[in-house]
Amino acid sequence: MDILKNKPTQSTLSLLIKKSLCQTFSLFMLAMPFSVHAAETEAEVNAADAPLPVEKASHALTTPEREVRVIYLPESERKRIREEIKQEVLATAKKENWAQPSALPDWINRIKLYGDLRVRGEGNFYDKGNFPYYINYNAINTGSPYDTTGQSGLPSVINTTKDRERLRLRARLGLTADISETLKADFRLTTGGFTNPVSSNETMGNNFNRYNLGLDRAYLTYQPIESLSIWAGRMENPWYSSDLVWDDDLGFDGVAAKYQFELSDSVKPFITVGALSVQNTSVDLPTYSVSKQSSRDKWLFAGQIGTDWKIQDDINARVGLAYYHFYNVVGNLSSPCPAYQSNVPCSTDNTRPMFMQQGNTLFALRQLDISGKPEGPQYQYFGLATPYQVLNLNTQLDFTMGDEQHLIFNADYVNNVGFDEGRIRKAGPVTNSSKGYFDGGDQGYQIKALFGHPKAVETGQWNVSAGYRYLESDAVLDAFTDSDFHMGGTNAKGFFVGGNYSFTRNAWLGLRYLSADTITGAPYSVDVLQLDLNARF
Template sequence: MISNVNRLSWAIGLVVLSLAGHAAAAAAPSENATINLIRLLVQQGVLKQDQADGLIAQAEREAVQARQAATTVAATPAGAPGDVRVQYVPNIVREQIRDQVKAEVMATAKQENWAQPNTFPDWVSRISFDGDIRLRDESRYYSGTNSNEIVDFARLNDRGPYDVNPNSSSGLPPLLNTREDRENLFRLRARLGMKAVIAPQWTAGIRIGTGSDNNPVSTTQTLGGGFGKKDIWLDQGYLTWKPSDELTLTGGRFANPFFSTDLLYSGDLNFDGVAANFNHKLNQDWGVFGTVGAFPVEYTNDTSTSNGSDKEESDNKWLYGAQLGANWAINDSNRIKGALAYYRFDDIEGQRSSPCQPWAGDPGCDSDGSRVAFMQKGNTVFLLRDITPNPLNPSTTPQPQYVGLASEFNLLDLNVAWDTDLPEDLKLRSQAHYVHNLGYDEGEMRKRSEGQFANNLDENGEVESGANAWMLQFTLGNSLELKREGDWNLFAGYKYIQPDALPDGFNDSSFHLGGTNAKGYFLGGNYGLASNVFATGRWLSSETVYGAPYDIDVLQLEINTRF
């Protein structure tokens, strides 16, 4: 270590100065003191034994020479020919000797790598790690008056197709649990990330995380399962270029680059694609920021249909986003941040197929790939396949179906957060978030689906849906970031999400257990148990906006850590 080198150079310098000082006084240096000092340095691990042996031999020779010189001086009369005079060594000269010895020792130590045994290569200093662990106890409570015939369309698409013809189907479609409570689910989220500074403007990052499956909105793993091992997924992997302090470009899989809330995008959601962020401070009180990005949601499968000679045409699904916002420090106690964004989901809606005949051996229908890759629940969906009935037995012709989204999604998004410093060192954050789907058009939905809607219908067969979602939330406490022991805050809010206000696959998976067509309140609190350790309690109560009753209450108790 460097401290060892400092001790070594100091000690050797001391020996040299000791010799010089004794020579100046014409007296022999203390042989025992020098040798004892060298042996002590060996015991402390500063010197190796072979180096110490050489120094001891040198000290003994110089001690003999000094004693001989002292004898000669004592025996020679003052001013007589042949006098031996030893000049006084000034302090500056002794300091130069010390610095020279120290430099030589340092060079030798670095070359032989004996004074820095615990040092690491340069690349190690450019890598950093971070992570978090969350332990959660979750209980889900369902109303006994809920409908028990709500189809799980996500599972139908994943495990289908499902025969919707009651004359030929032998079982029910996949159904959601709507009445049976699930209490004390012990759940874990664990994430570990690494960042590497490749060059002054380039950074690479990788993060792994838990998760029960590969759904994009949750990395929470439900424990149990016979103590079986848990899955680890690649949660992030990205490359960032920062050509200036105001501009950052990122590509790969990375955290949400937009200013948003979980009304639209889950806090666990990561984006695949590329994004550019800029942030410019106009003056002491004002700043502007913005983000643009392009994100592939899903690519057409090269092999669809797998056992058919005619493959599906390329119909890739993309998300394009652009956001512009501003920060304003109104005064010392009030700060506001707001942004307007536009998100365009290209080709995410389903497509009705050409006439097909799975019952006659067709491997699939040409619009099967238009079903969405991941969904939760709430969006209006329709049957994708236009299956031609078997003329020999039309009433019992199997109708194996997938479902697709009926609406387009082009979202206008407005987000505002206002932070206020209150007396008694309290802080208040007020948030409002509004989303409107510009692509919602019931006429176009009916034309696209050819009237084959599978949900969100009233008694007359008319679509019950809407294009608006909004959220209000208030957070009060002595801290909004919860970094220290004793930090605390309380929060409460309300959400209202119409069925087709936004894609149901990307928002918070806790409120109404994910998706759209939900409204209700949420409240809770956080308390700092230690530095970067805090406890959270949360209650979420929701019901459907339209359609059959489906009320869900969720209780979550957590311990969160960051490192």
């Protein structure tokens, strides 16, 4: 063990003890109330030890040779000497790490654990007039393709008509480690499945079975100077954004960097850039074929500029303008493909998204060749019908009130500048098309207000909030936006209200109510009620 390796050597310890004893003895002698001059020769010592006659004794005490001198050492000087000895011993002990045999190793002091736990009661309440036949395209794209002739039965369908109640659990445990003065590592484990990147919840009531636990964060932070941070790995959200674009539980894979500097005492601009991997092509694609397809990886290339602005001592603002360019996410029509069996691959199957929620405009990816068997099954996958190049303006105005309370306003706007309606119509959309024409859109916005403590973590702290959201079908990728509003995805509008109250330190109750409807297409309305018990450490 390190403690045993750091024990002092025998010679070092001996020298230190000898030195301390000598100094202590000197201090003792100096502290004596008097001292006697020693004789210069052994004969004088012996003579001095011999008994004196009575008549000479009184004379001896008064002769110069037997003079007694009294030396006085002030108490302050004695304290100074003792303190010097003490400090020298402690310095040596600290340097050689043997004075505290129970001291912890240095690496333990550079590691910090953190985590949180949430128990949620949730109710999903559907309008009785909802359209009952909403196809679950995500289930099709992540499984076997769908037989469009209907011979294999109905595809997977989303529930839009029957209310549901459930208990849910989220647990997260993280660790940060200071590797050096400029490099830090971060790990976090979380509950949640491995097919849904925007939720860490586990639904309780699985015959008392255990829950999944996965690696949610694993990244390095390099900070060569105070104003520059560089991240690499699976990281937290590097952007200044809201859940209009990115769900709160979402992690990002790749590299990103942020540079923030002081333009003045009140204005601090920042720049953030990133290259993030969205989907990597399987090396064995297609699985059931000896003819493999080349890689077609999907990426997010993004940049953001913004500033923190201290308008007054009690008024702060923040503005961020981001551009998110999704590369290779749009689907491509395949070459003619006779897909009479579910395991037959087609040339552009790898352009389909492998995770979706609901709302984006889709089209049939495969150009099915039915000439050889027109009556047989026709298996189909679905892809995104338009590119996604999202422009996002996010603003916040924060008024500091009394008792550490705040009044905060947020306004968020998105526009998919890559939206291509002509391409959508040419592809023949299977979603967001009603009465024979396409009726989707490319814009969205959200406004929100919060009053109280921004984070209710100390006993008695609280906040309340309310907002409105309008998010058209193709304003953002439905895969990564908020998973609670309208049960996740785009093509939704509605309001939300909520509040939090901290009943003890680092623990609080939360209540949220979200009411949302579809913007276009078949009717689908759902209200979500969530009651949360939260704790963190």
